[in-house]
Amino acid sequence: xxxxxxxxxxxxxxxxxxxxxxxxxxxxxxxxxxxxxxxxxxxxxxxxxxxxxxxxxxxxxxxxxxxxxxxxxxxxxxxxxxxxxxxxxxxxxxxxxxxxxxxxxxxxxxxxxxxxxxxxxxxxxxxxxxxxxxxxxxxxxxxxxxxxxxxxx
Numbered sequence: 001x002x003x004x005x006x007x008x009x010x011x012x013x014x015x016x017x018x019x020x021x022x023x024x025x026x027x028x029x030x031x032x033x034x035x036x037x038x039x040x041x042x043x044x045x046x047x048x049x050x051x052x053x054x055x056x057x058x059x060x061x062x063x064x065x066x067x068x069x070x071x072x073x074x075x076x077x078x079x080x081x082x083x084x085x086x087x088x089x090x091x092x093x094x095x096x097x098x099x100x101x102x103x104x105x106x107x108x109x110x111x112x113x114x115x116x117x118x119x120x121x122x123x124x125x126x127x128x129x130x131x132x133x134x135x136x137x138x139x140x141x142x143x144x145x146x147x148x149x150x151x152x153x
Contacts, residue, residue, distance in 0.1 A: 026059055028089040029102065030073020031080065032127065036109040038077065040117040047112045054105045083123075087130035099131045104141035111145050 033054060037047035048070070055066040080086070090099065106127060110120045128138035146152050 022059075024089050025093045026055065026061075026069045027073050027076055028086040029058065030055060030069045031077040031086045032073075032083065032090075032102075032106055033109050034070060034074035035077040035083070036106050036120065036123060037112075038074070039110075039119045039123055040113070040115070042113075044113050047109050050108055050112045054108065058105070083127060083130055087127065091131060096132070100133050100137050100141060103128060103131060103133050103138055104145050107142045107145035108149060111142075111149055111151060114151065 030051070033051040037043050037051055051070055052063065052066045055061055055069055056063060059066075059069075061069065076086075090102065094102065103124070107124065110116055110124060124138065124142070125135075127133075128135065133141070
């Protein structure tokens with residue numbers, strides 16, 4: 001019956017739902033990246049560039065689309081009182097390995113300016129728990145981000 005109604009009004013449920021889900025996942029990831037960039041009180045261009053690169057690579061976006069999603073994510077992060085909504089969307093959409101990879105990418109944002117501030121460290125501990133990533137995996141993701149950014153040594 002519902003399928004018949006959808007055909008009558010001319011919508012394809014798979015496409016419409018998929019687009020909405022994809023956009024909500026992108027915005028949730030962008031919100032966490034933006035939050036990590038903003039937490040030290042300054043949003044450096046290197047952090048914005050890194051966030052843009054992560055979004056473009058993860059979701060196959062153009063630079064313009066990544067900028068748009070990042071702006072939407074930043075607005076979402078500014079309006080949010082906690083991170084649970086974002087992490088719930090991500091937990092539902094990503095498998096465990098993808099969540100660990102995302103934690104590493106957020107570490108790349110945190111580490112992009114070469115420093116880890118107390119608020120940033122607290123955010124990463126909180127996100128690890130909310131994303132069901134163990135402390136060990138979180139620590140390993142941080143180490144990999146350090147190496148990837150060339151900060152080791």
